[in-house]
Structures are given as structure tokens and as C-alpha cells.
Amino acid sequence: MPRKKQKPPNIEIQPDMKVLLELEQSSETDGLDTQLSLYSHVEEVMPDGCFLIKMPIHRGNYYPLPKYKPFLLYLFVQFRMFSLTVRFVERVRRDNLLYAKIQPVSKIKPDQRRDCYRLECSLPVIIKRLGTDNKQESPFQGKILNFSDGGLAFVTNETIKIGETLTLTFEIGTTETVEAKVLVLEKADIEGYRHRVSTRFVHTCKSQKERFYKYIVAQQNEILRKIGSESELL
Numbered sequence: 001m002p003r004k005k006q007k008p009p010n011i012e013i014q015p016d017m018k019v020l021l022e023l024e025q026s027s028e029t030d031g032l033d034t035q036l037s038l039y040s041h042v043e044e045v046m047p048d049g050c051f052l053i054k055m056p057i058h059r060g061n062y063y064p065l066p067k068y069k070p071f072l073l074y075l076f077v078q079f080r081m082f083s084l085t086v087r088f089v090e091r092v093r094r095d096n097l098l099y100a101k102i103q104p105v106s107k108i109k110p111d112q113r114r115d116c117y118r119l120e121c122s123l124p125v126i127i128k129r130l131g132t133d134n135k136q137e138s139p140f141q142g143k144i145l146n147f148s149d150g151g152l153a154f155v156t157n158e159t160i161k162i163g164e165t166l167t168l169t170f171e172i173g174t175t176e177t178v179e180a181k182v183l184v185l186e187k188a189d190i191e192g193y194r195h196r197v198s199t200r201f202v203h204t205c206k207s208q209k210e211r212f213y214k215y216i217v218a219q220q221n222e223i224l225r226k227i228g229s230e231s232e233l234l
Contacts, residue, residue: 011075011082011108013051017042020074020220021056022118023066037118037146038063039223043099050089055098065100075108084108118148119216125154128167143193144170149212151180151200155193160185165202172215176208 021038038056045051055062065088075082085106092099123144129137142156152168160166162182169177180199188196203209 011077013042013045013075013104013108015042015044018076019053020076021065022072022074023063024071035118035148036063037120039220040100046101050101050103052092052099053102055091055100062098070105073102080110082108082110118146119219120146121219123147123170123172125152126169127154127156127158128169129160129164139169142197143190145190145196147212147216149201149209149216151183151198153184153196153198155188155190155196157194160195160197166199168199172211174211176211178203178208 018039018041021040023036023038036058038058040053040056043052043054056065057063067089068087070085070087072083073086075084084104087103087105089101089103092101121144125142125144126139127142128139140156140158142154142158145153145155154168160182162185164182166180166182167177168180169175179202181202182197182199184196184198186196186198188194190196201209
């Protein structure tokens, strides 16, 4: 028998709903795009179908959302995740607070794509690289800036080349070691570090990928909980 078509989810955008914005960010050095995840919440649903979210903050400043350029916005409803394509229309200031007016350009759909999750963090990482004689050189240290189950970005003072394969070791409640390929190199904008490195994991272990996913989701849920608590104090 043919499968029945699933009905679209009966999800409506509502005030206080937690959201995650996925934006493309171009590298200043090589022009390659990386993903940036920003958290916010819905302040108001407007009669014209648009809605206001609190203007997301990145590194202590309001992030300049791309005007009229579509991007993905994720909604968190209990333990489920939904997505829709949206556009940023304009800034709205109310009572000395800044909001972004958002226009939906697609319908809401269930979305559990694990590769979309990206967690901003500050975790120490031990890095090893292969020498020219195919032996591992002495390890050196760095600091993780963001982390997904598909790769991570870190800063370090060691010179690294695009295309290198590194071994990364870090703690997320368990000690994890994973191989990663260097995709992007940039000048670090964090004091005490010279280089920012973006990598993609070379996964060989499904259980490790699952551990990464569970850790990231747990940390993001905690961030969303804190956002909700802070909003209640405003």
C-alpha cells in the first residue's frame, strides 16, 4: 500500500518562542563562507505576517543581519526543531531595546538536520599534525571557538596549512579524539592568538558523531533556557 502523505506540522510562531538563526559569514582572508549560529526569541507576531525578534548579539555587539537576503531560522518547540526561510526587513527600537523585523518566505517544516547545529564555546583543544616523514609532531594547544558534529573552529599560535589533516583532542564530559581536515585559515581576532582555523571532521565512528550531537543539543538547550530566564527580567 502507498504511504500516506504526512500532514504539515500545525506550528505557529508565537511570542517568547526560542529561535536559532543560521547565517553565512564570509572569511576576510579567502572569501569562503562559514556558518554562524545566533540565538534569540520572538517578541511579537505582527498583523502583516512578520514578527519581531530581539536583535541577536555576537561578540558583545548587535549583529548586522543581511537585509532581504534569505536565511534559515529554526524554532524550538519542546524537544522538536522546525525551520523556515526568512528575510530581515528592518530594525525596530522600543523602550531602548533593539529588535529585528523578520518576514517568513517559506512554510514551517520539521527539521532535525544535525549538521546545522553549531555551538559557540571556549574549550581547550590539543592539536597534533603529521610531519613530512609521516610521523606525528609534538602536540600544541589551541582554544575551540565553535563546534558542530561536522567540524569545529579553533584559534592557535601554530602555523597551519589549508588541506592539512589534524588530530584534535578535547573534553566534552568524555575525552574525544577526532581527525579533522583544515578548510579555512584566518587571522585571529582574539588576543593572545595569531591564527583562526576552521576544520571539517573526517568521521569514522558513528557513535562519536552521536556523542557530539547530544553534547551540542544539551548545551544549546541550556543556552535557550538562560535566554528565557534573562528575558523574564527585562
